[in-house]
Amino acid sequence: MVQDLEEKHISAAVIKRLPRYYRYLSDLHEENVERISSDELSRRMNVTASQIRQDLNNFGGFGQQGYGYNVAYLRTEIGKILGLNKTHNIVIIGGGNLGKALAGYSNFASRGFLIKGIFDSNPELIGKKIRDIKIMSMGVLENFLKENDIAIVTLAIPRDEAVNVAKKLYEYGVRAIWNFAHVDLDLPPDAYVENVHLSESLMQLSYRLNMRNGKEQK
Amino acid sequence: MVQDLEEKHISAAVIKRLPRYYRYLSDLHEENVERISSDELSRRMNVTASQIRQDLNNFGGFGQQGYGYNVAYLRTEIGKILGLNKTHNIVIIGGGNLGKALAGYSNFASRGFLIKGIFDSNPELIGKKIRDIKIMSMGVLENFLKENDIAIVTLAIPRDEAVNVAKKLYEYGVRAIWNFAHVDLDLPPDAYVENVHLSESLMQLSYRLNMRNGKEQK
Numbered sequence: 338m339v340q341d342l343e344e345k346h347i348s349a350a351v352i353k354r355l356p357r358y359y360r361y362l363s364d365l366h367e368e369n370v371e372r373i374s375s376d377e378l379s380r381r382m383n384v385t386a387s388q389i390r391q392d393l394n395n396f397g398g399f400g401q402q403g404y405g406y407n408v409a410y411l412r413t414e415i416g417k418i419l420g421l422n423k424t425h426n427i428v429i430i431g432g433g434n435l436g437k438a439l440a441g442y443s444n445f446a447s448r449g450f451l452i453k454g455i456f457d458s459n460p461e462l463i464g465k466k467i468r469d470i471k472i473m474s475m476g477v478l479e480n481f482l483k484e485n486d487i488a489i490v491t492l493a494i495p496r497d498e499a500v501n502v503a504k505k506l507y508e509y510g511v512r513a514i515w516n517f518a519h520v521d522l523d524l525p526p527d528a529y530v531e532n533v534h535l536s537e538s539l540m541q542l543s544y545r546l547n548m549r550n551g552k553e554q555k
Numbered sequence: 556m557v558q559d560l561e562e563k564h565i566s567a568a569v570i571k572r573l574p575r576y577y578r579y580l581s582d583l584h585e586e587n588v589e590r591i592s593s594d595e596l597s598r599r600m601n602v603t604a605s606q607i608r609q610d611l612n613n614f615g616g617f618g619q620q621g622y623g624y625n626v627a628y629l630r631t632e633i634g635k636i637l638g639l640n641k642t643h644n645i646v647i648i649g650g651g652n653l654g655k656a657l658a659g660y661s662n663f664a665s666r667g668f669l670i671k672g673i674f675d676s677n678p679e680l681i682g683k684k685i686r687d688i689k690i691m692s693m694g695v696l697e698n699f700l701k702e703n704d705i706a707i708v709t710l711a712i713p714r715d716e717a718v719n720v721a722k723k724l725y726e727y728g729v730r731a732i733w734n735f736a737h738v739d740l741d742l743p744p745d746a747y748v749e750n751v752h753l754s755e756s757l758m759q760l761s762y763r764l765n766m767r768n769g770k771e772q773k
Contacts, residue, residue: 352762356755360737383739419758420765438656442753444737450757489760512767513760519578519662521601529763531756535660537574538749539668540637542707542731544570545747547638549730 347395354392355415357382362412374405424449426486427515430502431493432457432465432472435517439491440467453485458498475502479509489513496520503530565613572610573633575600580630592623642667644704645733648720649711650675650683650690653735657709658685671703676716693720697727707731714738721748 361382365373375393379386393411416422427445429436432455439445440452455472457463462472473481481487490511492499499518506514507524514530516522519537522530579600583591593611597604611629634640645663647654650673657663658670673690675681680690691699699705708729710717717736724732725742732748734740737755740748 352759355762356752356758357739359758360755383741418762418765420761421758423761423765425761425764434656434659438652439753441652444754445757448754448757450754450761488764489757513764515757515760521575523601527767529760531759533751533753533756534574535657535751536662536666536668537578538751539663539666539707539733540574540577540639541570541749542733542747543638543641543643543668544573544636546643546706546731547636547641549745 351392351395355419358392359412359415359419359421362408362415365408366412370408372405373408378406421449424451425488426451426453427489427491428452428454428456428478428481428485428487429491429493430456430475430478431491432459432462432467433493436491436493437467439493440470450489453487454481456481482509482511487511489515491515491517493517569610569613573637576610577630577633577637577639580626580633583626584630588626590623591626596624639667642669643706644669644671645707645709646670646672646674646696646699646703646705647709647711648674648693648696649709650677650680650685651711654709654711655685657711658688668707671705672699674699700727700729705729707733709733709735711735 361378375386375389379389382389393406413422427450429439429452436455436457440455445452452470455467455470456475456478457472458475460474463474465472482490490506490513492502492514494502496518497520499516499520500522503514503516503522503524507528512528514522514524514528516530516532517535519534521532522528524530579596593604593607597607600607611624631640645668647657647670654673654675658673663670670688673685673688674693674696675690676693678692681692683690700708708724708731710720710732712720714736717734717738718740721732721734721740721742725746730746732740732742732746734748734750735753737752739750740746742748
């Protein structure tokens with residue numbers, strides 16, 4: 338992955354910012370805005386116009402001097418870069434509260450992320466449905482992945498299980514993992530792991546509250 | 556917030572890395588490891604030893620030459636910096652699937668994040684319970700916040716609602732918001748917003764799958 342980015346001279350930081358551009362451009366598109374200058378986009382997004390120009394130049398520069406960006410075109414092009422012009426089939430491992438919540442999100446489908454199945458090792462859950470999505474046994478996972486062209490596997494299970502399941506997933510050919518387990522997955526470099534560590538995100542807030550209280554007490 | 560960090564010369568990037576140090580140190584502590592060198596911690600965490608030394612030096616440097624870091628001490632100190640030596644009372648706005656999943660997470664409580672209440676505008680949900688936590692009406696939110704010393708409010712509601720609710724929360728004195736709504740909240744600079752944008756996280760994976768497929772087709 339690092340190699341990919343270097344070849345194209347696009348930093349991981351820019352890639353992380355692209356979904357936010359996509360979101361703002363989608364909003365503008367819905368508001369029927371056809372063109373936007375980097376200055377105006379800068380005001381809306383609360384980042385500098387020069388960062389916007391630099392970021393978007395990575396992709397060939399969609400803007401024209403004195404004309405601004407064509408919203409529909411730029412949105413489509415960033416969507417293509419992010420792979421949003423295709424659908425991606427997903428399964429969720431873990432049919433607990435978090436797995437259920439993720440399966441219930443209609444937002445994902447509207448972006449082309451289709452949840453095709455949920456898997457759990459708990460026999461009591463197997464056969465149940467969350468929305469229209471069946472909970473299946475871990476024993477049929479490998480076949481399901483192949484037969485349903487699954488691109489992304491979501492891990493919504495405890496950390497010890499996640500480590501073992503991730504290794505199996507790699508053996509089964511899965512290369513993209515969306516990991517909610519509170520652990521780093523040690524997989525070969527051609528596997529992409531995107532972590533969502535909710536507790537660590539909360540800690541950013543408690544850090545800031547803590548700093549603020551420290552100041553007030555001075 | 557930026558001011559706080561600048562005063563202490565600690566970059567936001569370092570703060571973002573602290574929870575991961577805390578996690579590794581907690582694991583080491585559970586394994587009864589008493590001391591660890593930056594080299595060994597570097598191998599475990601898969602970052603350079605020099606980054607570890609630099610990061611931890613921001614906090615006065617807990618290590619001693621030729622001795623390594625005292626795991627229990629370093630863990631406690633980082634915990635204090637992150638405010639984990641205190642409890643933080645939380646409420647969740649939104650009793651849908653995501654709100655339920657967050658309310659059901661026992662991990663948060665073990666870190667001192669206590670979920671005290673859930674609020675929803677849907678009358679059908681009000682009075683129901685998720686675990687032991689009551690779903691209440693938005694009308695009693697302001698009082699509840701004050702009476703229960705709520706430090707952090709979680710937004711698990713659609714984006715249009717989130718924008719309005721966030722403004723109200725600021726008026727009510729809330730300064731830390733954990734935002735799952737797919738929108739940027741425009742609040743005064745003394746409010747801390749931590750965003751968890753799940754769709755944008757998924758897009759990082761689809762970007763990488765897309766780049767890989769592009770390469771294979773060459």
